[in-house]
Amino acid sequence: MSNGIxxxxxxxxxxxxxxxxxxxxxxxxxxxxxxRKKVLAAAEELGYVPNEFARSLITNKTRLIGLVMKGVHxxxxxxxxxxxxxHFNELGYTILFVHTNHDEIQKEDIEMxxxxxxxxxxxxxxxLSLKVIEEFKNNKIPVVLFNRKVEExxxxxxxxxxxxxxRQIAKFLIEKGCKDMAYISGARNTSxxxxxxxxxxxxxxxxxxxxxxxxxxxxYDGGFKTAKEIIQAGDIPSAFFVANDIMALxxxxxxxxxxxxxxxxxxxxxxxNIEMAAWPIYNLTTWEQPIAQMAKETVSYIISxxxxxxxxxxxxxxxxxxxxxxxx
Amino acid sequence: MSNGIxxxxxxxxxxxxxxxxxxxxxxxxxxxxxxRKKVLAAAEELGYVPNEFARSLITNKTRLIGLVMKGVHxxxxxxxxxxxxxHFNELGYTILFVHTNHDEIQKEDIEMxxxxxxxxxxxxxxxLSLKVIEEFKNNKIPVVLFNRKVEExxxxxxxxxxxxxxRQIAKFLIEKGCKDMAYISGARNTSxxxxxxxxxxxxxxxxxxxxxxxxxxxxYDGGFKTAKEIIQAGDIPSAFFVANDIMALxxxxxxxxxxxxxxxxxxxxxxxNIEMAAWPIYNLTTWEQPIAQMAKETVSYIISxxxxxxxxxxxxxxxxxxxxxxxx
DNA sequence: CTGAAAGCGCTTACAG
DNA sequence: CTGAAAGCGCTTACAG
Numbered sequence: 001m002s003n004g005i006x007x008x009x010x011x012x013x014x015x016x017x018x019x020x021x022x023x024x025x026x027x028x029x030x031x032x033x034x035x036r037k038k039v040l041a042a043a044e045e046l047g048y049v050p051n052e053f054a055r056s057l058i059t060n061k062t063r064l065i066g067l068v069m070k071g072v073h074x075x076x077x078x079x080x081x082x083x084x085x086x087h088f089n090e091l092g093y094t095i096l097f098v099h100t101n102h103d104e105i106q107k108e109d110i111e112m113x114x115x116x117x118x119x120x121x122x123x124x125x126x127x128l129s130l131k132v133i134e135e136f137k138n139n140k141i142p143v144v145l146f147n148r149k150v151e152e153x154x155x156x157x158x159x160x161x162x163x164x165x166x167r168q169i170a171k172f173l174i175e176k177g178c179k180d181m182a183y184i185s186g187a188r189n190t191s192x193x194x195x196x197x198x199x200x201x202x203x204x205x206x207x208x209x210x211x212x213x214x215x216x217x218x219x220y221d222g223g224f225k226t227a228k229e230i231i232q233a234g235d236i237p238s239a240f241f242v243a244n245d246i247m248a249l250x251x252x253x254x255x256x257x258x259x260x261x262x263x264x265x266x267x268x269x270x271x272x273n274i275e276m277a278a279w280p281i282y283n284l285t286t287w288e289q290p291i292a293q294m295a296k297e298t299v300s301y302i303i304s305x306x307x308x309x310x311x312x313x314x315x316x317x318x319x320x321x322x323x324x325x326x327x328x
Numbered sequence: 329m330s331n332g333i334x335x336x337x338x339x340x341x342x343x344x345x346x347x348x349x350x351x352x353x354x355x356x357x358x359x360x361x362x363x364r365k366k367v368l369a370a371a372e373e374l375g376y377v378p379n380e381f382a383r384s385l386i387t388n389k390t391r392l393i394g395l396v397m398k399g400v401h402x403x404x405x406x407x408x409x410x411x412x413x414x415h416f417n418e419l420g421y422t423i424l425f426v427h428t429n430h431d432e433i434q435k436e437d438i439e440m441x442x443x444x445x446x447x448x449x450x451x452x453x454x455x456l457s458l459k460v461i462e463e464f465k466n467n468k469i470p471v472v473l474f475n476r477k478v479e480e481x482x483x484x485x486x487x488x489x490x491x492x493x494x495r496q497i498a499k500f501l502i503e504k505g506c507k508d509m510a511y512i513s514g515a516r517n518t519s520x521x522x523x524x525x526x527x528x529x530x531x532x533x534x535x536x537x538x539x540x541x542x543x544x545x546x547x548y549d550g551g552f553k554t555a556k557e558i559i560q561a562g563d564i565p566s567a568f569f570v571a572n573d574i575m576a577l578x579x580x581x582x583x584x585x586x587x588x589x590x591x592x593x594x595x596x597x598x599x600x601n602i603e604m605a606a607w608p609i610y611n612l613t614t615w616e617q618p619i620a621q622m623a624k625e626t627v628s629y630i631i632s633x634x635x636x637x638x639x640x641x642x643x644x645x646x647x648x649x650x651x652x653x654x655x656x
Numbered sequence: 657c658t659g660a661a662a663g664c665g666c667t668t669a670c671a672g
Numbered sequence: 673c674t675g676a677a678a679g680c681g682c683t684t685a686c687a688g
Contacts, residue, residue, distance in 0.1 A: 006665055017675045022667060029668090032673055047466070052443045053381040053390075054666035057680045062381075067425070077406050085427040094440045097395070097425040099413040112422045115380045138375070220607065253609045279548065281581045281609070334681055345659045350683060357684090360657055382682035385664045 005046045014042035025050045056117065065302065066113035068098045068105060070126040075246050075274040076291055080124060080146070083295035091303065093119065103189060104129050114139065120302035122146055125190075128155070142305030144298045149191045149315050158298045160289050161317040162192055166199030168322065169241055169269055169287060174207055176328060178239035178267060181211040184226050184251065186218035186243035193218070193243045196271060200241050212237065216247055223250025231258050236266055239328070245270040245277045245286055252282055252327065268327040273320075283326035290318045333374045342370035353378045384445065393630065394441035396426045396433060398454040403574050403602040404619055408452060408474070411623035419631065421447065431517060432457050442467065448630035450474055453518075456483070470633030472626045477519045477643050486626045488617050489645040490520055494527030496650065497569055497597055497615060502535055504656060506567040506595060509539040512554050512579065514546035514571035521546070521571045524599060528569050540565065544575055551578025559586050564594055567656070573598040573605045573614055580610055580655065595656040601648075611654035618646045 007021040014021065016035055023029035024039040031039075042048075056062045065088050069077065085095050096118055100109045104127050113121060114135065121136060124146040133155060136143050145157035173181060183200050186193035197213060204211045214230065216222040223242060230236065231254065242248035248270030255262055262268055270277060273288035297316050305312065335349040342349065344363055351357035352367040359367075370376075384390045393416050397405065413423050424446060428437045432455050441449060442463065449464060452474040461483060464471050473485035501509060511528050514521035525541060532539045542558065544550040551570060558564065559582065570576035576598030583590055590596055598605060601616035625644050633640065 008665080018665090019667085019675060019677095020673090022665095023674085026667070030673060035673080049439075049442050051385070051445075051665050053384045053445070054664070054680085056381045057379070057385060057665085057682085058667045060680080081409075081425070082427050085425060089426070089440075094444065095425040097409070097413060097423040098417070099410050112417075114377055116422065117379075117381070220603075224608070249607075253607060257608060275548075276604075279577075279581060280552070280585060336681080346681090347659060347661095347683085348657090350681095351658085354683070358657060363657080379681050382664085382680070385666085385681085386683045388664080 005048055006051065007048070009046055010039060010042045010048045013046060014038040026055075060117075062117045062119050063093045064096050064116055064118045065093050066096045066098060066110065066116075066118040066121040068100055068110060068113075068121065068123045068126070070100050070102070070124065075244070075272055076147070076289070079291055080295065083292060084122060084299070087295065087299045091299075100126060102126065105132055107132055107135065110135075113141075119306050120144075122298060122302070124148070137311065140309045140311075142302050142309065142311075144301055146294065146298055147192065153313055153315055155313055156301055156315075158294050158301070158316045158318070159192070160294065160320050162195035163199040165271070165287050165320055166196040166241070167203040169271075170200045170203035170207075170209075172322060173239045173241070173267065173269065173328070174204075174209055176239070176267065178237075179209065180237045181209060181239045181241065182230065182235075182237040183211060183213050184223060184240060184242045184247060185213065185215045186247065188215055190218075196241075196243050216243075218244050218247060220246050220250040223247030224254045225250075227251040227254035228258075231255070231260065236260065239267040239269070242268060242270050245272040245274045245284060248284055248286065249276060249282055252284065262327050273323050277323075277325070285325045285328040286323050288320045288323050290320050293318045333376055334379065335376070337374055338367060338370045338376045341374060342366040354383075388445075390445045390447050391421045392424050392444055392446045393421045394424045394426060394438065394444075394446040394449040396428055396438060396441075396449065396451045396454070398428050398430070398452065402453050403572070403600055404475070404617070407619055408623065411620060412450060412627070415623065415627045419627075428454060430454065433460055435460055435463065438463075441469075447634050448472075450626060450630070452476070465639065468637045468639075470630050470637065470639075472629055474622065474626055475520065481641055481643055483641050484629055484643075486622050486629070486644045486646070487520070488622065488648050490523035491527040493599070493615050493648055494524040494569070495531040497599075498528045498531035498535075498537075500650060501567045501569070501595065501597065501656070502532075502537055504567070504595065506565075507537065508565045509537060509567045509569065510558065510563075510565040511539060511541050512551060512568060512570045512575060513541065513543045514575070516543055518546070524569075524571050544571075546572050546575060548574050548578040551575030552582045553578075555579040555582035556586075559583070559588065564588065567595040567597070570596060570598050573600040573602045573612060576612055576614065577604060577610055580612065590655050597656055601651050605651075605653070613653045613656040614651050616648045616651050618648050621646045 007018050011018040011021045020035050021039050023031045024036050121143045143155050147159050149157040149159055183197055185197055214226050216226040242251050248268055251268055270284050270286035273286045277284040277286050335346050338349045339346040348363050349367050351359045352364050449471045471483055475487050477485040477487055511525055513525055542554050544554040570579050576596055579596055598612050598614035601614045605612040605614050
């Protein structure tokens with residue numbers, strides 16, 4: 001395949017052995033300049049491309065990275081995907097993409113990653129069943145949980161410092177003079193939402209500021225609906241901390257629909273700093289999540305574990321920062 | 329690898345030949361029920377997974393599909409990705425994901441797809457250089473251009489019927505009583521924007537309705553800026569047809585900023601029907617692009633060409649429909 | 657239905 | 673630096 005031409009054909013045309021062709025293309029071996037030139041010329045003429053499968057069969061290594069993403073509605077989806085693809089391509093790796101709808105990845109979801117002997121795996125916005133973790137560990141495949149973590153991790157995760165971020169958000173609102181607040185949560189079983197709630201409510205409690213918790217789902221519709229219910233109940237606080245931006249936009253639209261002035265009557269702050277947050281109609285104050293930096297840490301962990309598998313576990317948290325706009 | 333265990337190990341434990349193990353896992357061959365059971369039991373015990381690389385080396389086939397996407401800003405990005413991933417996974421194929429920034433895919437961009445002998449390739453929102461087309465054809469790899477087409481195609485493309493859609497949009501606006509109109513284009517070199525402009529302006533010309541063309545870039549900021557310039561020039565038409573939804577949202581926000589009432593003072597219609605178009609703050613009238621159906625056609629072409637390569641070329645266009653909301 | 661053997665296209669000791 | 677040869681883990685005629 002690939003023109004049907006292989007290293008032997010190139011060798012014949014170049015007048016060298018097949019081993020020499022292999023040495024030219026694999027690298028690391030010493031080949032005379034003369035041989036190299038002959039081989040390259042012959043390869044060019046025939047349109048030779050080394051067979052990656054034969055290669056992997058021998059070296060027992062692949063240059064494939066499994067990327068498992070959950071949920072199209074994650075506002076970072078495109079950016080995260082782009083970051084990983086770009087980084088890994090530069091390093092000579094290719095992305096095997098898997099989409100899942102499960103909160104906890106099941107074995108079936110990633111069976112193909114095992115089939116293809118991926119060199120590493122990144123999982124975004126979902127957790128892993130113990131069975132799957134074992135599977136990866138048995139095969140010495142490094143795994144990173146991206147933007148998610150678990151209580152007692154036996155693997156490596158990369159995220160942002162949600163606890164500290166939401167404490168600072170609370171502090172910022174207190175300093176703005178807000179006397180009572182609401183937290184609108186994301187999907188309840190996610191570590192991100194839980195941590196943001198924790199940091200926010202702790203800081204508020206420390207400062208004796210009353211607050212209420214409302215549960216929603218990280219979607220625009222969820223934010224809109226939750227805010228509307230709050231408004232209709234006549235329960236409008238002096239500030240909302242909404243667990244992510246896309247919900248915050250829903251909250252803003254619900255407030256606008258009811259002609260409640262932001263930031264005069266109530267304030268809104270989101271989390272993520274998605275593109276839309278900067279749109280003039282929204283101008284949302286929010287907390288920027290350092291996606292690029294998070295991706296970089298993820299890539300460097302995977303690469304170092306590919307080079308030498310140490311099964312290092314832990315949780316890296318990158319700090320983000322407050323982006324102040326017009327809703328506070 | 330993969331536990332380091334291979335078909336020979338399974339054979340030994342099961343007390344059969346390695347060929348029998350292979351027959352059980354490859355399928356299509358006849359194996360006695362007794363042998364099958366012994367093999368399966370042994371495989372389960374050892375945690376055996378067939379090596380996909382050895383397999384591909386022999387069969388000269390892979391179950392890999394290359395998906396090349398351009399531009400994170402395509403509003404369909406997540407949905408398209410999800411559709412393809414889901415469909416192909418069900419069929420036993422895995423997605424090799426490539427991200428590019430080039431309008432015309434270059435050989436370097438897809439070299440890895442050739443390395444991995446992908447069974448098929450889908451390219452969204454970009455075109456192909458002749459050199460790349462040749463490369464795929466030489467290797468008998470079916471390719472689909474998704475949401476893009478070229479004048480004289482020598483390959484297969486799937487899209488929506490932009491010409492007819494934009495004619496109907498024009499007709500709809502004429503019937504609404506609009507006396508002069510504006511078309512705000514997307515990126516100028518894209519077939520989608522060119523076709524939408526063509527259908528729209530042809531229908532308008534046929535009905536002797538005056539119109540102006542403004543060039544933009546398919547982005548929110550582009551739509552916002554272009555609309556603002558039009559407003560400041562005092563050139564407000566009775567209707568805008570904006571080449572995609574994300575730009576149309578920018579146009580709406582620019583109009584809102586200048587307190588120009590939609591749909592009373594001017595009307596706006598987009599193209600795509602992205603999620604945000606339905607948000608209450610926008611309520612954008614638009615043309616729904618039948619993404620799911622387009623994806624289905626793409627998958628079925630690829631699969632049929634994998635089964636039997638015929639190098640069939642052509643352009644499939646799926647019809648969408650008008651979604652009337654509050655901006656017209 | 658089953659086993660022994662050839663061979664897919666490579667990499668990599670080994671010997672020179 | 674270079675070539676001949678072994679072998680990676682499979683599939684697949686071939687013979688029985």
